[in-house]
Amino acid sequence: MARPRAAETRKRTRIQQEKEDRILDAALDVFSAHGFRGSTIDQIAKAAGMSKPNLLYYFRTKEAIHRLLIGRLLDTWLDPLREMNAGGDPLSEICSYIRRKLEMARDYPREGRLFTNEILRGAPHIQEEMSDLKSLVDEKAKIMRGWMKDGRLARCDPHHLIFSIWATTQHYADFDVQVRAILGPARSGEGRFEDAARYLEKLFLDGLKP
Amino acid sequence: MARPRAAETRKRTRIQQEKEDRILDAALDVFSAHGFRGSTIDQIAKAAGMSKPNLLYYFRTKEAIHRLLIGRLLDTWLDPLREMNAGGDPLSEICSYIRRKLEMARDYPREGRLFTNEILRGAPHIQEEMSDLKSLVDEKAKIMRGWMKDGRLARCDPHHLIFSIWATTQHYADFDVQVRAILGPARSGEGRFEDAARYLEKLFLDGLKP
DNA sequence: TGTAATCTTTACCAATTGATCAAAATTTTC
DNA sequence: GAAAATTTTGATCAATTGGTAAAGATTACA
Structure with a gap:
């Protein structure tokens, strides 16, 4: 060389x-x-x-x-979703998924913003990974539909359900400055993630109860 | 000159x-x-x-x-929130807010992404507007707290409630490529916004029912 | 229609930036 | 401790990019 x-x-x-x-x-x-x-x-x-x-x-x-x-990012970004398994209780599976995603937004905000940047640009560097992503999401959506059929989860569009979890949790990484500006200095400590967790848990639990 | x-x-x-x-x-x-x-x-x-x-x-x-x-963007971006008034029925006020925000994500995705870009960078050009934003949100949060006190809306953190509406609706503009990749070509028509509206309406209605 | 105002183009500049090269300095290995 | 391998530096390049200058083309208006 x-x-x-x-x-x-x-x-x-x-x-x-x-x-x-x-x-x-x-x-x-x-x-x-x-x-x-x-x-x-x-x-x-x-x-x-x-x-x-x-x-x-x-x-x-x-x-x-x-x-x-x-590359590194995608490897770990989807782990929480992978962990969601058909055997568990639907609502608690979803709740722990939310909690894990929120923890990622709190602990790895840079990674989150890097990902959002990439998607905002049209995901030019992760075209193939996108189809892997689709498979994974489709698989989990199927599990959810199973839960709905069994009456253990409210009937709704599982894909949009997943989107809403992504959106609400990722928001705390991507829109951090806005969140801080609105909550004000007093409530912008790390406690805001606990408030968010409490709120989201309530929203999704009551919103998805069968 | x-x-x-x-x-x-x-x-x-x-x-x-x-x-x-x-x-x-x-x-x-x-x-x-x-x-x-x-x-x-x-x-x-x-x-x-x-x-x-x-x-x-x-x-x-x-x-x-x-x-x-x-500048233009901020002028109109918050209109839907401004329209939310204390006199209306809480749940339908929130529902129409969601619908309006979703319409904006559908009809003005470029503006949405421009805004997200700005926030992602730390909102360098809209520092003052951020404090106006805080006033507006605080005002609406107060209205919501009133609704909760009257037992017409589930008790929850109104700031995080607003965040969750922003996040779930804006998602369809910012993460459009991801949404399309996951829904697949068959479901990526304009109909995805109606599916999203239906899902979100259900989630927030049941999640926020008193 | 002629003239003043407005608009467009061609050529250009200086700063930034991604990247290279070869030599100097340092670290590792025997 | 010397030779070999690795790391660091300083000088430099070519391309890109934000922006300018001035002359030429077009439009509006009396």
Whole structure:
């Protein structure tokens, strides 16, 4: 190889491990705040505490960083939905799904915004993942329809039910500044997530009771 | 004025009227799809069917276009909430609010995405409007609390109730590609908004019944 | 119809930005 | 401790992009 780059050679060194992690964390900060095109390599490099050429030694292109982040994200983003199983009690399955999604919005807001950014742009980098997503959602929708048939869940469109859970929970990551502006400083502590959880649980429980 | 620019002189001509409208429409297309920094003047000019310098004859800067769009947007975006009045029946007031917001997501998805873009970036251009927003929401929250006290609406946190309506309706504009991908081509017609309306109405009605 | 105002185009500039290269500095390995 | 491998830096490039200048084309109006 003419000009060796990190990770193109034998195995990852200690420095590679460290620096790559720092870069990805910095990039998550910057991408989630400014979007892909709104972010510059310089910004990311600065946030990671290194020079631009140095960063480019670890990742060939800006897109390579973005791709890796998006890929990682999708891997874990759907875990809560996967965990919903037909065997459990419908309403408590849905409640814990809501709780888990809300926890993700609280604990990983950057990832959430990165995802929303990508979707807002028309999901250009995750076309195939979209069809995997459809399969998963269809599968879970089928389970829900089973619950409805058994009279254990209110009859409704399961796809839109899932959308509404995504929307209400993701809102607390994507619209964070708006939520804080409206709740005011006094209620903008971490407690707002507990208030949200309480409210959403009530809404969906009573709204979906058979 | 050394180099006169459109609208800096006496009154708007026919051509100014036409071209400015075309530019704003094109800019809404481009900004809502790519975000502010992701959009170029060239792109907007091309979409508006004119050259870049020609466009810049009508708007001094890219930011001027964006500012105008954002300003216009906020003017109308909150109208549905303003219309919610204490005199009506609580549940039907909330239902028509949901319906109106859903109609906006259907009829003005570009505006919706423009707004989400702005909030995602931390709302840098609409700081003051945010406090106006807070006043409006607080006022409506007060009305809702009155309804709850009278036993005409289920007790819950009215701020989070409003958030949940925003989130579930806006979702159909912002996450449109995802919604379409999951519903599949057969159910991605305009009918999806009616399905959504039916579902949301049921959810909120049963979820908020006293 | 002629003239003043408005509009459009061509050519251009300076700053930013993604990316490269080769050499210097550092770390790892034997 | 020296050689080899890896990491860092500084200089630089080409493309993109926001914006300007000035001359030419068109339109409105008396």
